[in-house]
Amino acid sequence: MTLMGRMMSEPLLISSLLKHAERHSGETEIVSKRVEGDLHRSNWREVARRSRQAAQAFARLGCAAGDRVGTLAWNGHRHLEIYYGSSGSGLVCHTINPRLFPEQIVWIANDAEDRILCFDATFLPLVEKIAPLLTSVQHFVLMTSRAHMPASSTIPKLLCFDDLLDAESGDYVWPVFDENTASSICYTSGTTGNPKGAVYSHRSTLLHAYAAALPDAMDCSSRDVILPVVPMFHVNAWGLPYSAAIVGCKLVLPGPHLDGKSLYELFEAEQVNFSAGVPTVWLGLLNYVKANGLKFSSFKRTVIGGSACPPAMMKSLQQDYGVEVIHAWGMTEMSPLGTLSKLTTRQLGLPPEAQQRLLEKQGRVIYGVDMAIIDDEGRSLPWDGQSAGNLVVRGHWVIAHYFKNDGSPLVSVDGEPGWFPTGDVATIDADGFMQITDRSKDVIKSGGEWISSIDLENIAMAHPAVHEAAVIAARHPKWDERPLLVVVKKPDASLTREELLAFYEGRIAKWQIPDDVVFVAELPHTATGKLQKLKLREQLKDHRLPTA
Ligand code: AMP
Numbered sequence: 001m002t003l004m005g006r007m008m009s010e011p012l013l014i015s016s017l018l019k020h021a022e023r024h025s026g027e028t029e030i031v032s033k034r035v036e037g038d039l040h041r042s043n044w045r046e047v048a049r050r051s052r053q054a055a056q057a058f059a060r061l062g063c064a065a066g067d068r069v070g071t072l073a074w075n076g077h078r079h080l081e082i083y084y085g086s087s088g089s090g091l092v093c094h095t096i097n098p099r100l101f102p103e104q105i106v107w108i109a110n111d112a113e114d115r116i117l118c119f120d121a122t123f124l125p126l127v128e129k130i131a132p133l134l135t136s137v138q139h140f141v142l143m144t145s146r147a148h149m150p151a152s153s154t155i156p157k158l159l160c161f162d163d164l165l166d167a168e169s170g171d172y173v174w175p176v177f178d179e180n181t182a183s184s185i186c187y188t189s190g191t192t193g194n195p196k197g198a199v200y201s202h203r204s205t206l207l208h209a210y211a212a213a214l215p216d217a218m219d220c221s222s223r224d225v226i227l228p229v230v231p232m233f234h235v236n237a238w239g240l241p242y243s244a245a246i247v248g249c250k251l252v253l254p255g256p257h258l259d260g261k262s263l264y265e266l267f268e269a270e271q272v273n274f275s276a277g278v279p280t281v282w283l284g285l286l287n288y289v290k291a292n293g294l295k296f297s298s299f300k301r302t303v304i305g306g307s308a309c310p311p312a313m314m315k316s317l318q319q320d321y322g323v324e325v326i327h328a329w330g331m332t333e334m335s336p337l338g339t340l341s342k343l344t345t346r347q348l349g350l351p352p353e354a355q356q357r358l359l360e361k362q363g364r365v366i367y368g369v370d371m372a373i374i375d376d377e378g379r380s381l382p383w384d385g386q387s388a389g390n391l392v393v394r395g396h397w398v399i400a401h402y403f404k405n406d407g408s409p410l411v412s413v414d415g416e417p418g419w420f421p422t423g424d425v426a427t428i429d430a431d432g433f434m435q436i437t438d439r440s441k442d443v444i445k446s447g448g449e450w451i452s453s454i455d456l457e458n459i460a461m462a463h464p465a466v467h468e469a470a471v472i473a474a475r476h477p478k479w480d481e482r483p484l485l486v487v488v489k490k491p492d493a494s495l496t497r498e499e500l501l502a503f504y505e506g507r508i509a510k511w512q513i514p515d516d517v518v519f520v521a522e523l524p525h526t527a528t529g530k531l532q533k534l535k536l537r538e539q540l541k542d543h544r545l546p547t548a
Contacts, residue, residue, distance in 0.1 A: 062115075
């Protein structure tokens with residue numbers, strides 16, 4: 001007969017992270033560069049108290065278990081307090097990407113049925129514009145103090161976050177519930193069609209936070225000073241607000257101040273030694289330190305992911321500035337960490353160029369995630385570093401379903417069901433180092449943000465002079481990828497590049513407008529009439545964007 005273990009079983013809840021950080025690292029600082037312009041100093045004890053007050057305030061506003069609290073906010077202590085206050089009390093923290101086009105934000109907030117919307121002052125004009133279209137939001141909360149509330153606003157009964165908290169005692173006991181309860185939602189537009197919601201659970205978030213803190217992952221410890229450049233609206237800042245609570249380290253939150261100069265000054269002033277972000281932000285920081293002949297006095301390592309890290313950036317950070325670069329790959333659907341590139345003992349004995357080539361790959365999985373590469377028939381391919389196939393994953397922090405979507409996105413590998421198709425194409429070598437070689441999903445990733453090729457194609461097709469349009473990703477030194485529009489004109493129609501680009505104004509966010517247009521006589525199609533994007537990308541691989 002099976003013998004059961006005789007161990008305690010405590011649900012893995014996000015509130016337990018905060019309780020731990022408060023008790024064991026209460027005085028450890030949380031520093032925030034705020035929208036208001038000041039540098040705010042708090043600590044884990046204070047954040048824990050204000051998170052309990054936030055939980056009480058959300059309840060007073062009528063929120064009940066499972067209700068969604070939306071945020072449009074930068075990295076800052078108030079956002080952190082909403083993270084813990086909402087999830088910890090059984091509500092669901094829904095971080096919305098403010099860089100999306102307003103229509104998309106409205107769509108996402110309505111789809112998630114957000115009951116409260118908390119936002120930084122930066123986004124007041126945006127929220128004033130979209131408020132009448134938000135069908136489920138009952139309370140609008142400006143994340144600021146009374147002194148910074150606007151004299152008037154078109155938003156009826158605009159609430160002040162600090163006032164709401166100050167009205168509560170903070171005398172609150174975190175409830176205990178099933179660890180599989182939803183804790184937060186993040187929508188991704190890195191898929192075809194409408195954005196889709198990844199719904200994380202307390203259990204998945206905690207397991208991810210444990211794993212992310214391990215030495216072969218982000219290597220977090222109580223001695224670290226972590227500055228997540230990656231936004232808290234992007235997959236929970238890659239889980240750093242949770243891993244930081246596990247180890248009880250100092251957190252430095254940069255708010256909207258993400259340019260090279262502001263980041264450098266904050267790194268130095270707060271003695272930041274570890275950071276994480278997409279390649280584009282490091283370019284800004286590197287340019288600034290190079291142009292001004294500066295060095296880092298404390299910055300020692302960074303995780304770079306979200307897009308492929310350019311080898312030149314990796315080398316410069318490592319060789320010129322002594323900053324270890326950990327190249328990482330993951331997805332919104334994976335909470336996000338999947339693989340990180342850290343060398344094994346044997347690999348450390350290889351010649352430097354061989355080590356460098358390995359570090360440029362996306363790396364090995366952390367325990368808790370399993371991966372495979374498969375062909376179009378679902379047969380697994382060998383890990384020989386040569387065979388490229390569709391990358392699929394499974395694990396404790398990988399989604400099984402999208403929010404409100406009954407269909408399963410999962411596929412089978414060699415007949416075994418339960419694998420999530422990432423839409424990335426990769427090789428894996430004998431040591432388990434994965435390298436992304438292509439993407440099968442039809443989207444473009446510019447500076448870490450998604451652009452839907454289909455949306456751009458639909459707009460072009462709406463132009464009366466366009467017969468057919470395709471949008472592909474073209475390489476860009478700053479943004480990694482930028483959209484390139486390829487068009488077949490209608491016979492005898494007259495249309496210039498400038499006219500077509502002007503047609504996008506007001507129809508899509510400015511930063512999503514294609515960088516260039518190429519007019520062609522025809523586009524490549526398959527026998528069944530499907531556009532052959534891979535072939536088109538191959539045909540235009542040497543096209544140089546005017547912005548590059
Ligand atoms: P997101 O859900 O927005 O985090 O985007 C996830 C996708 O970004 C992945 O499926 C990849 O296509 C891409 N991606 C993330 N990290 C990397 C990386 N290190 N190298 C190349 N592509 C990456």
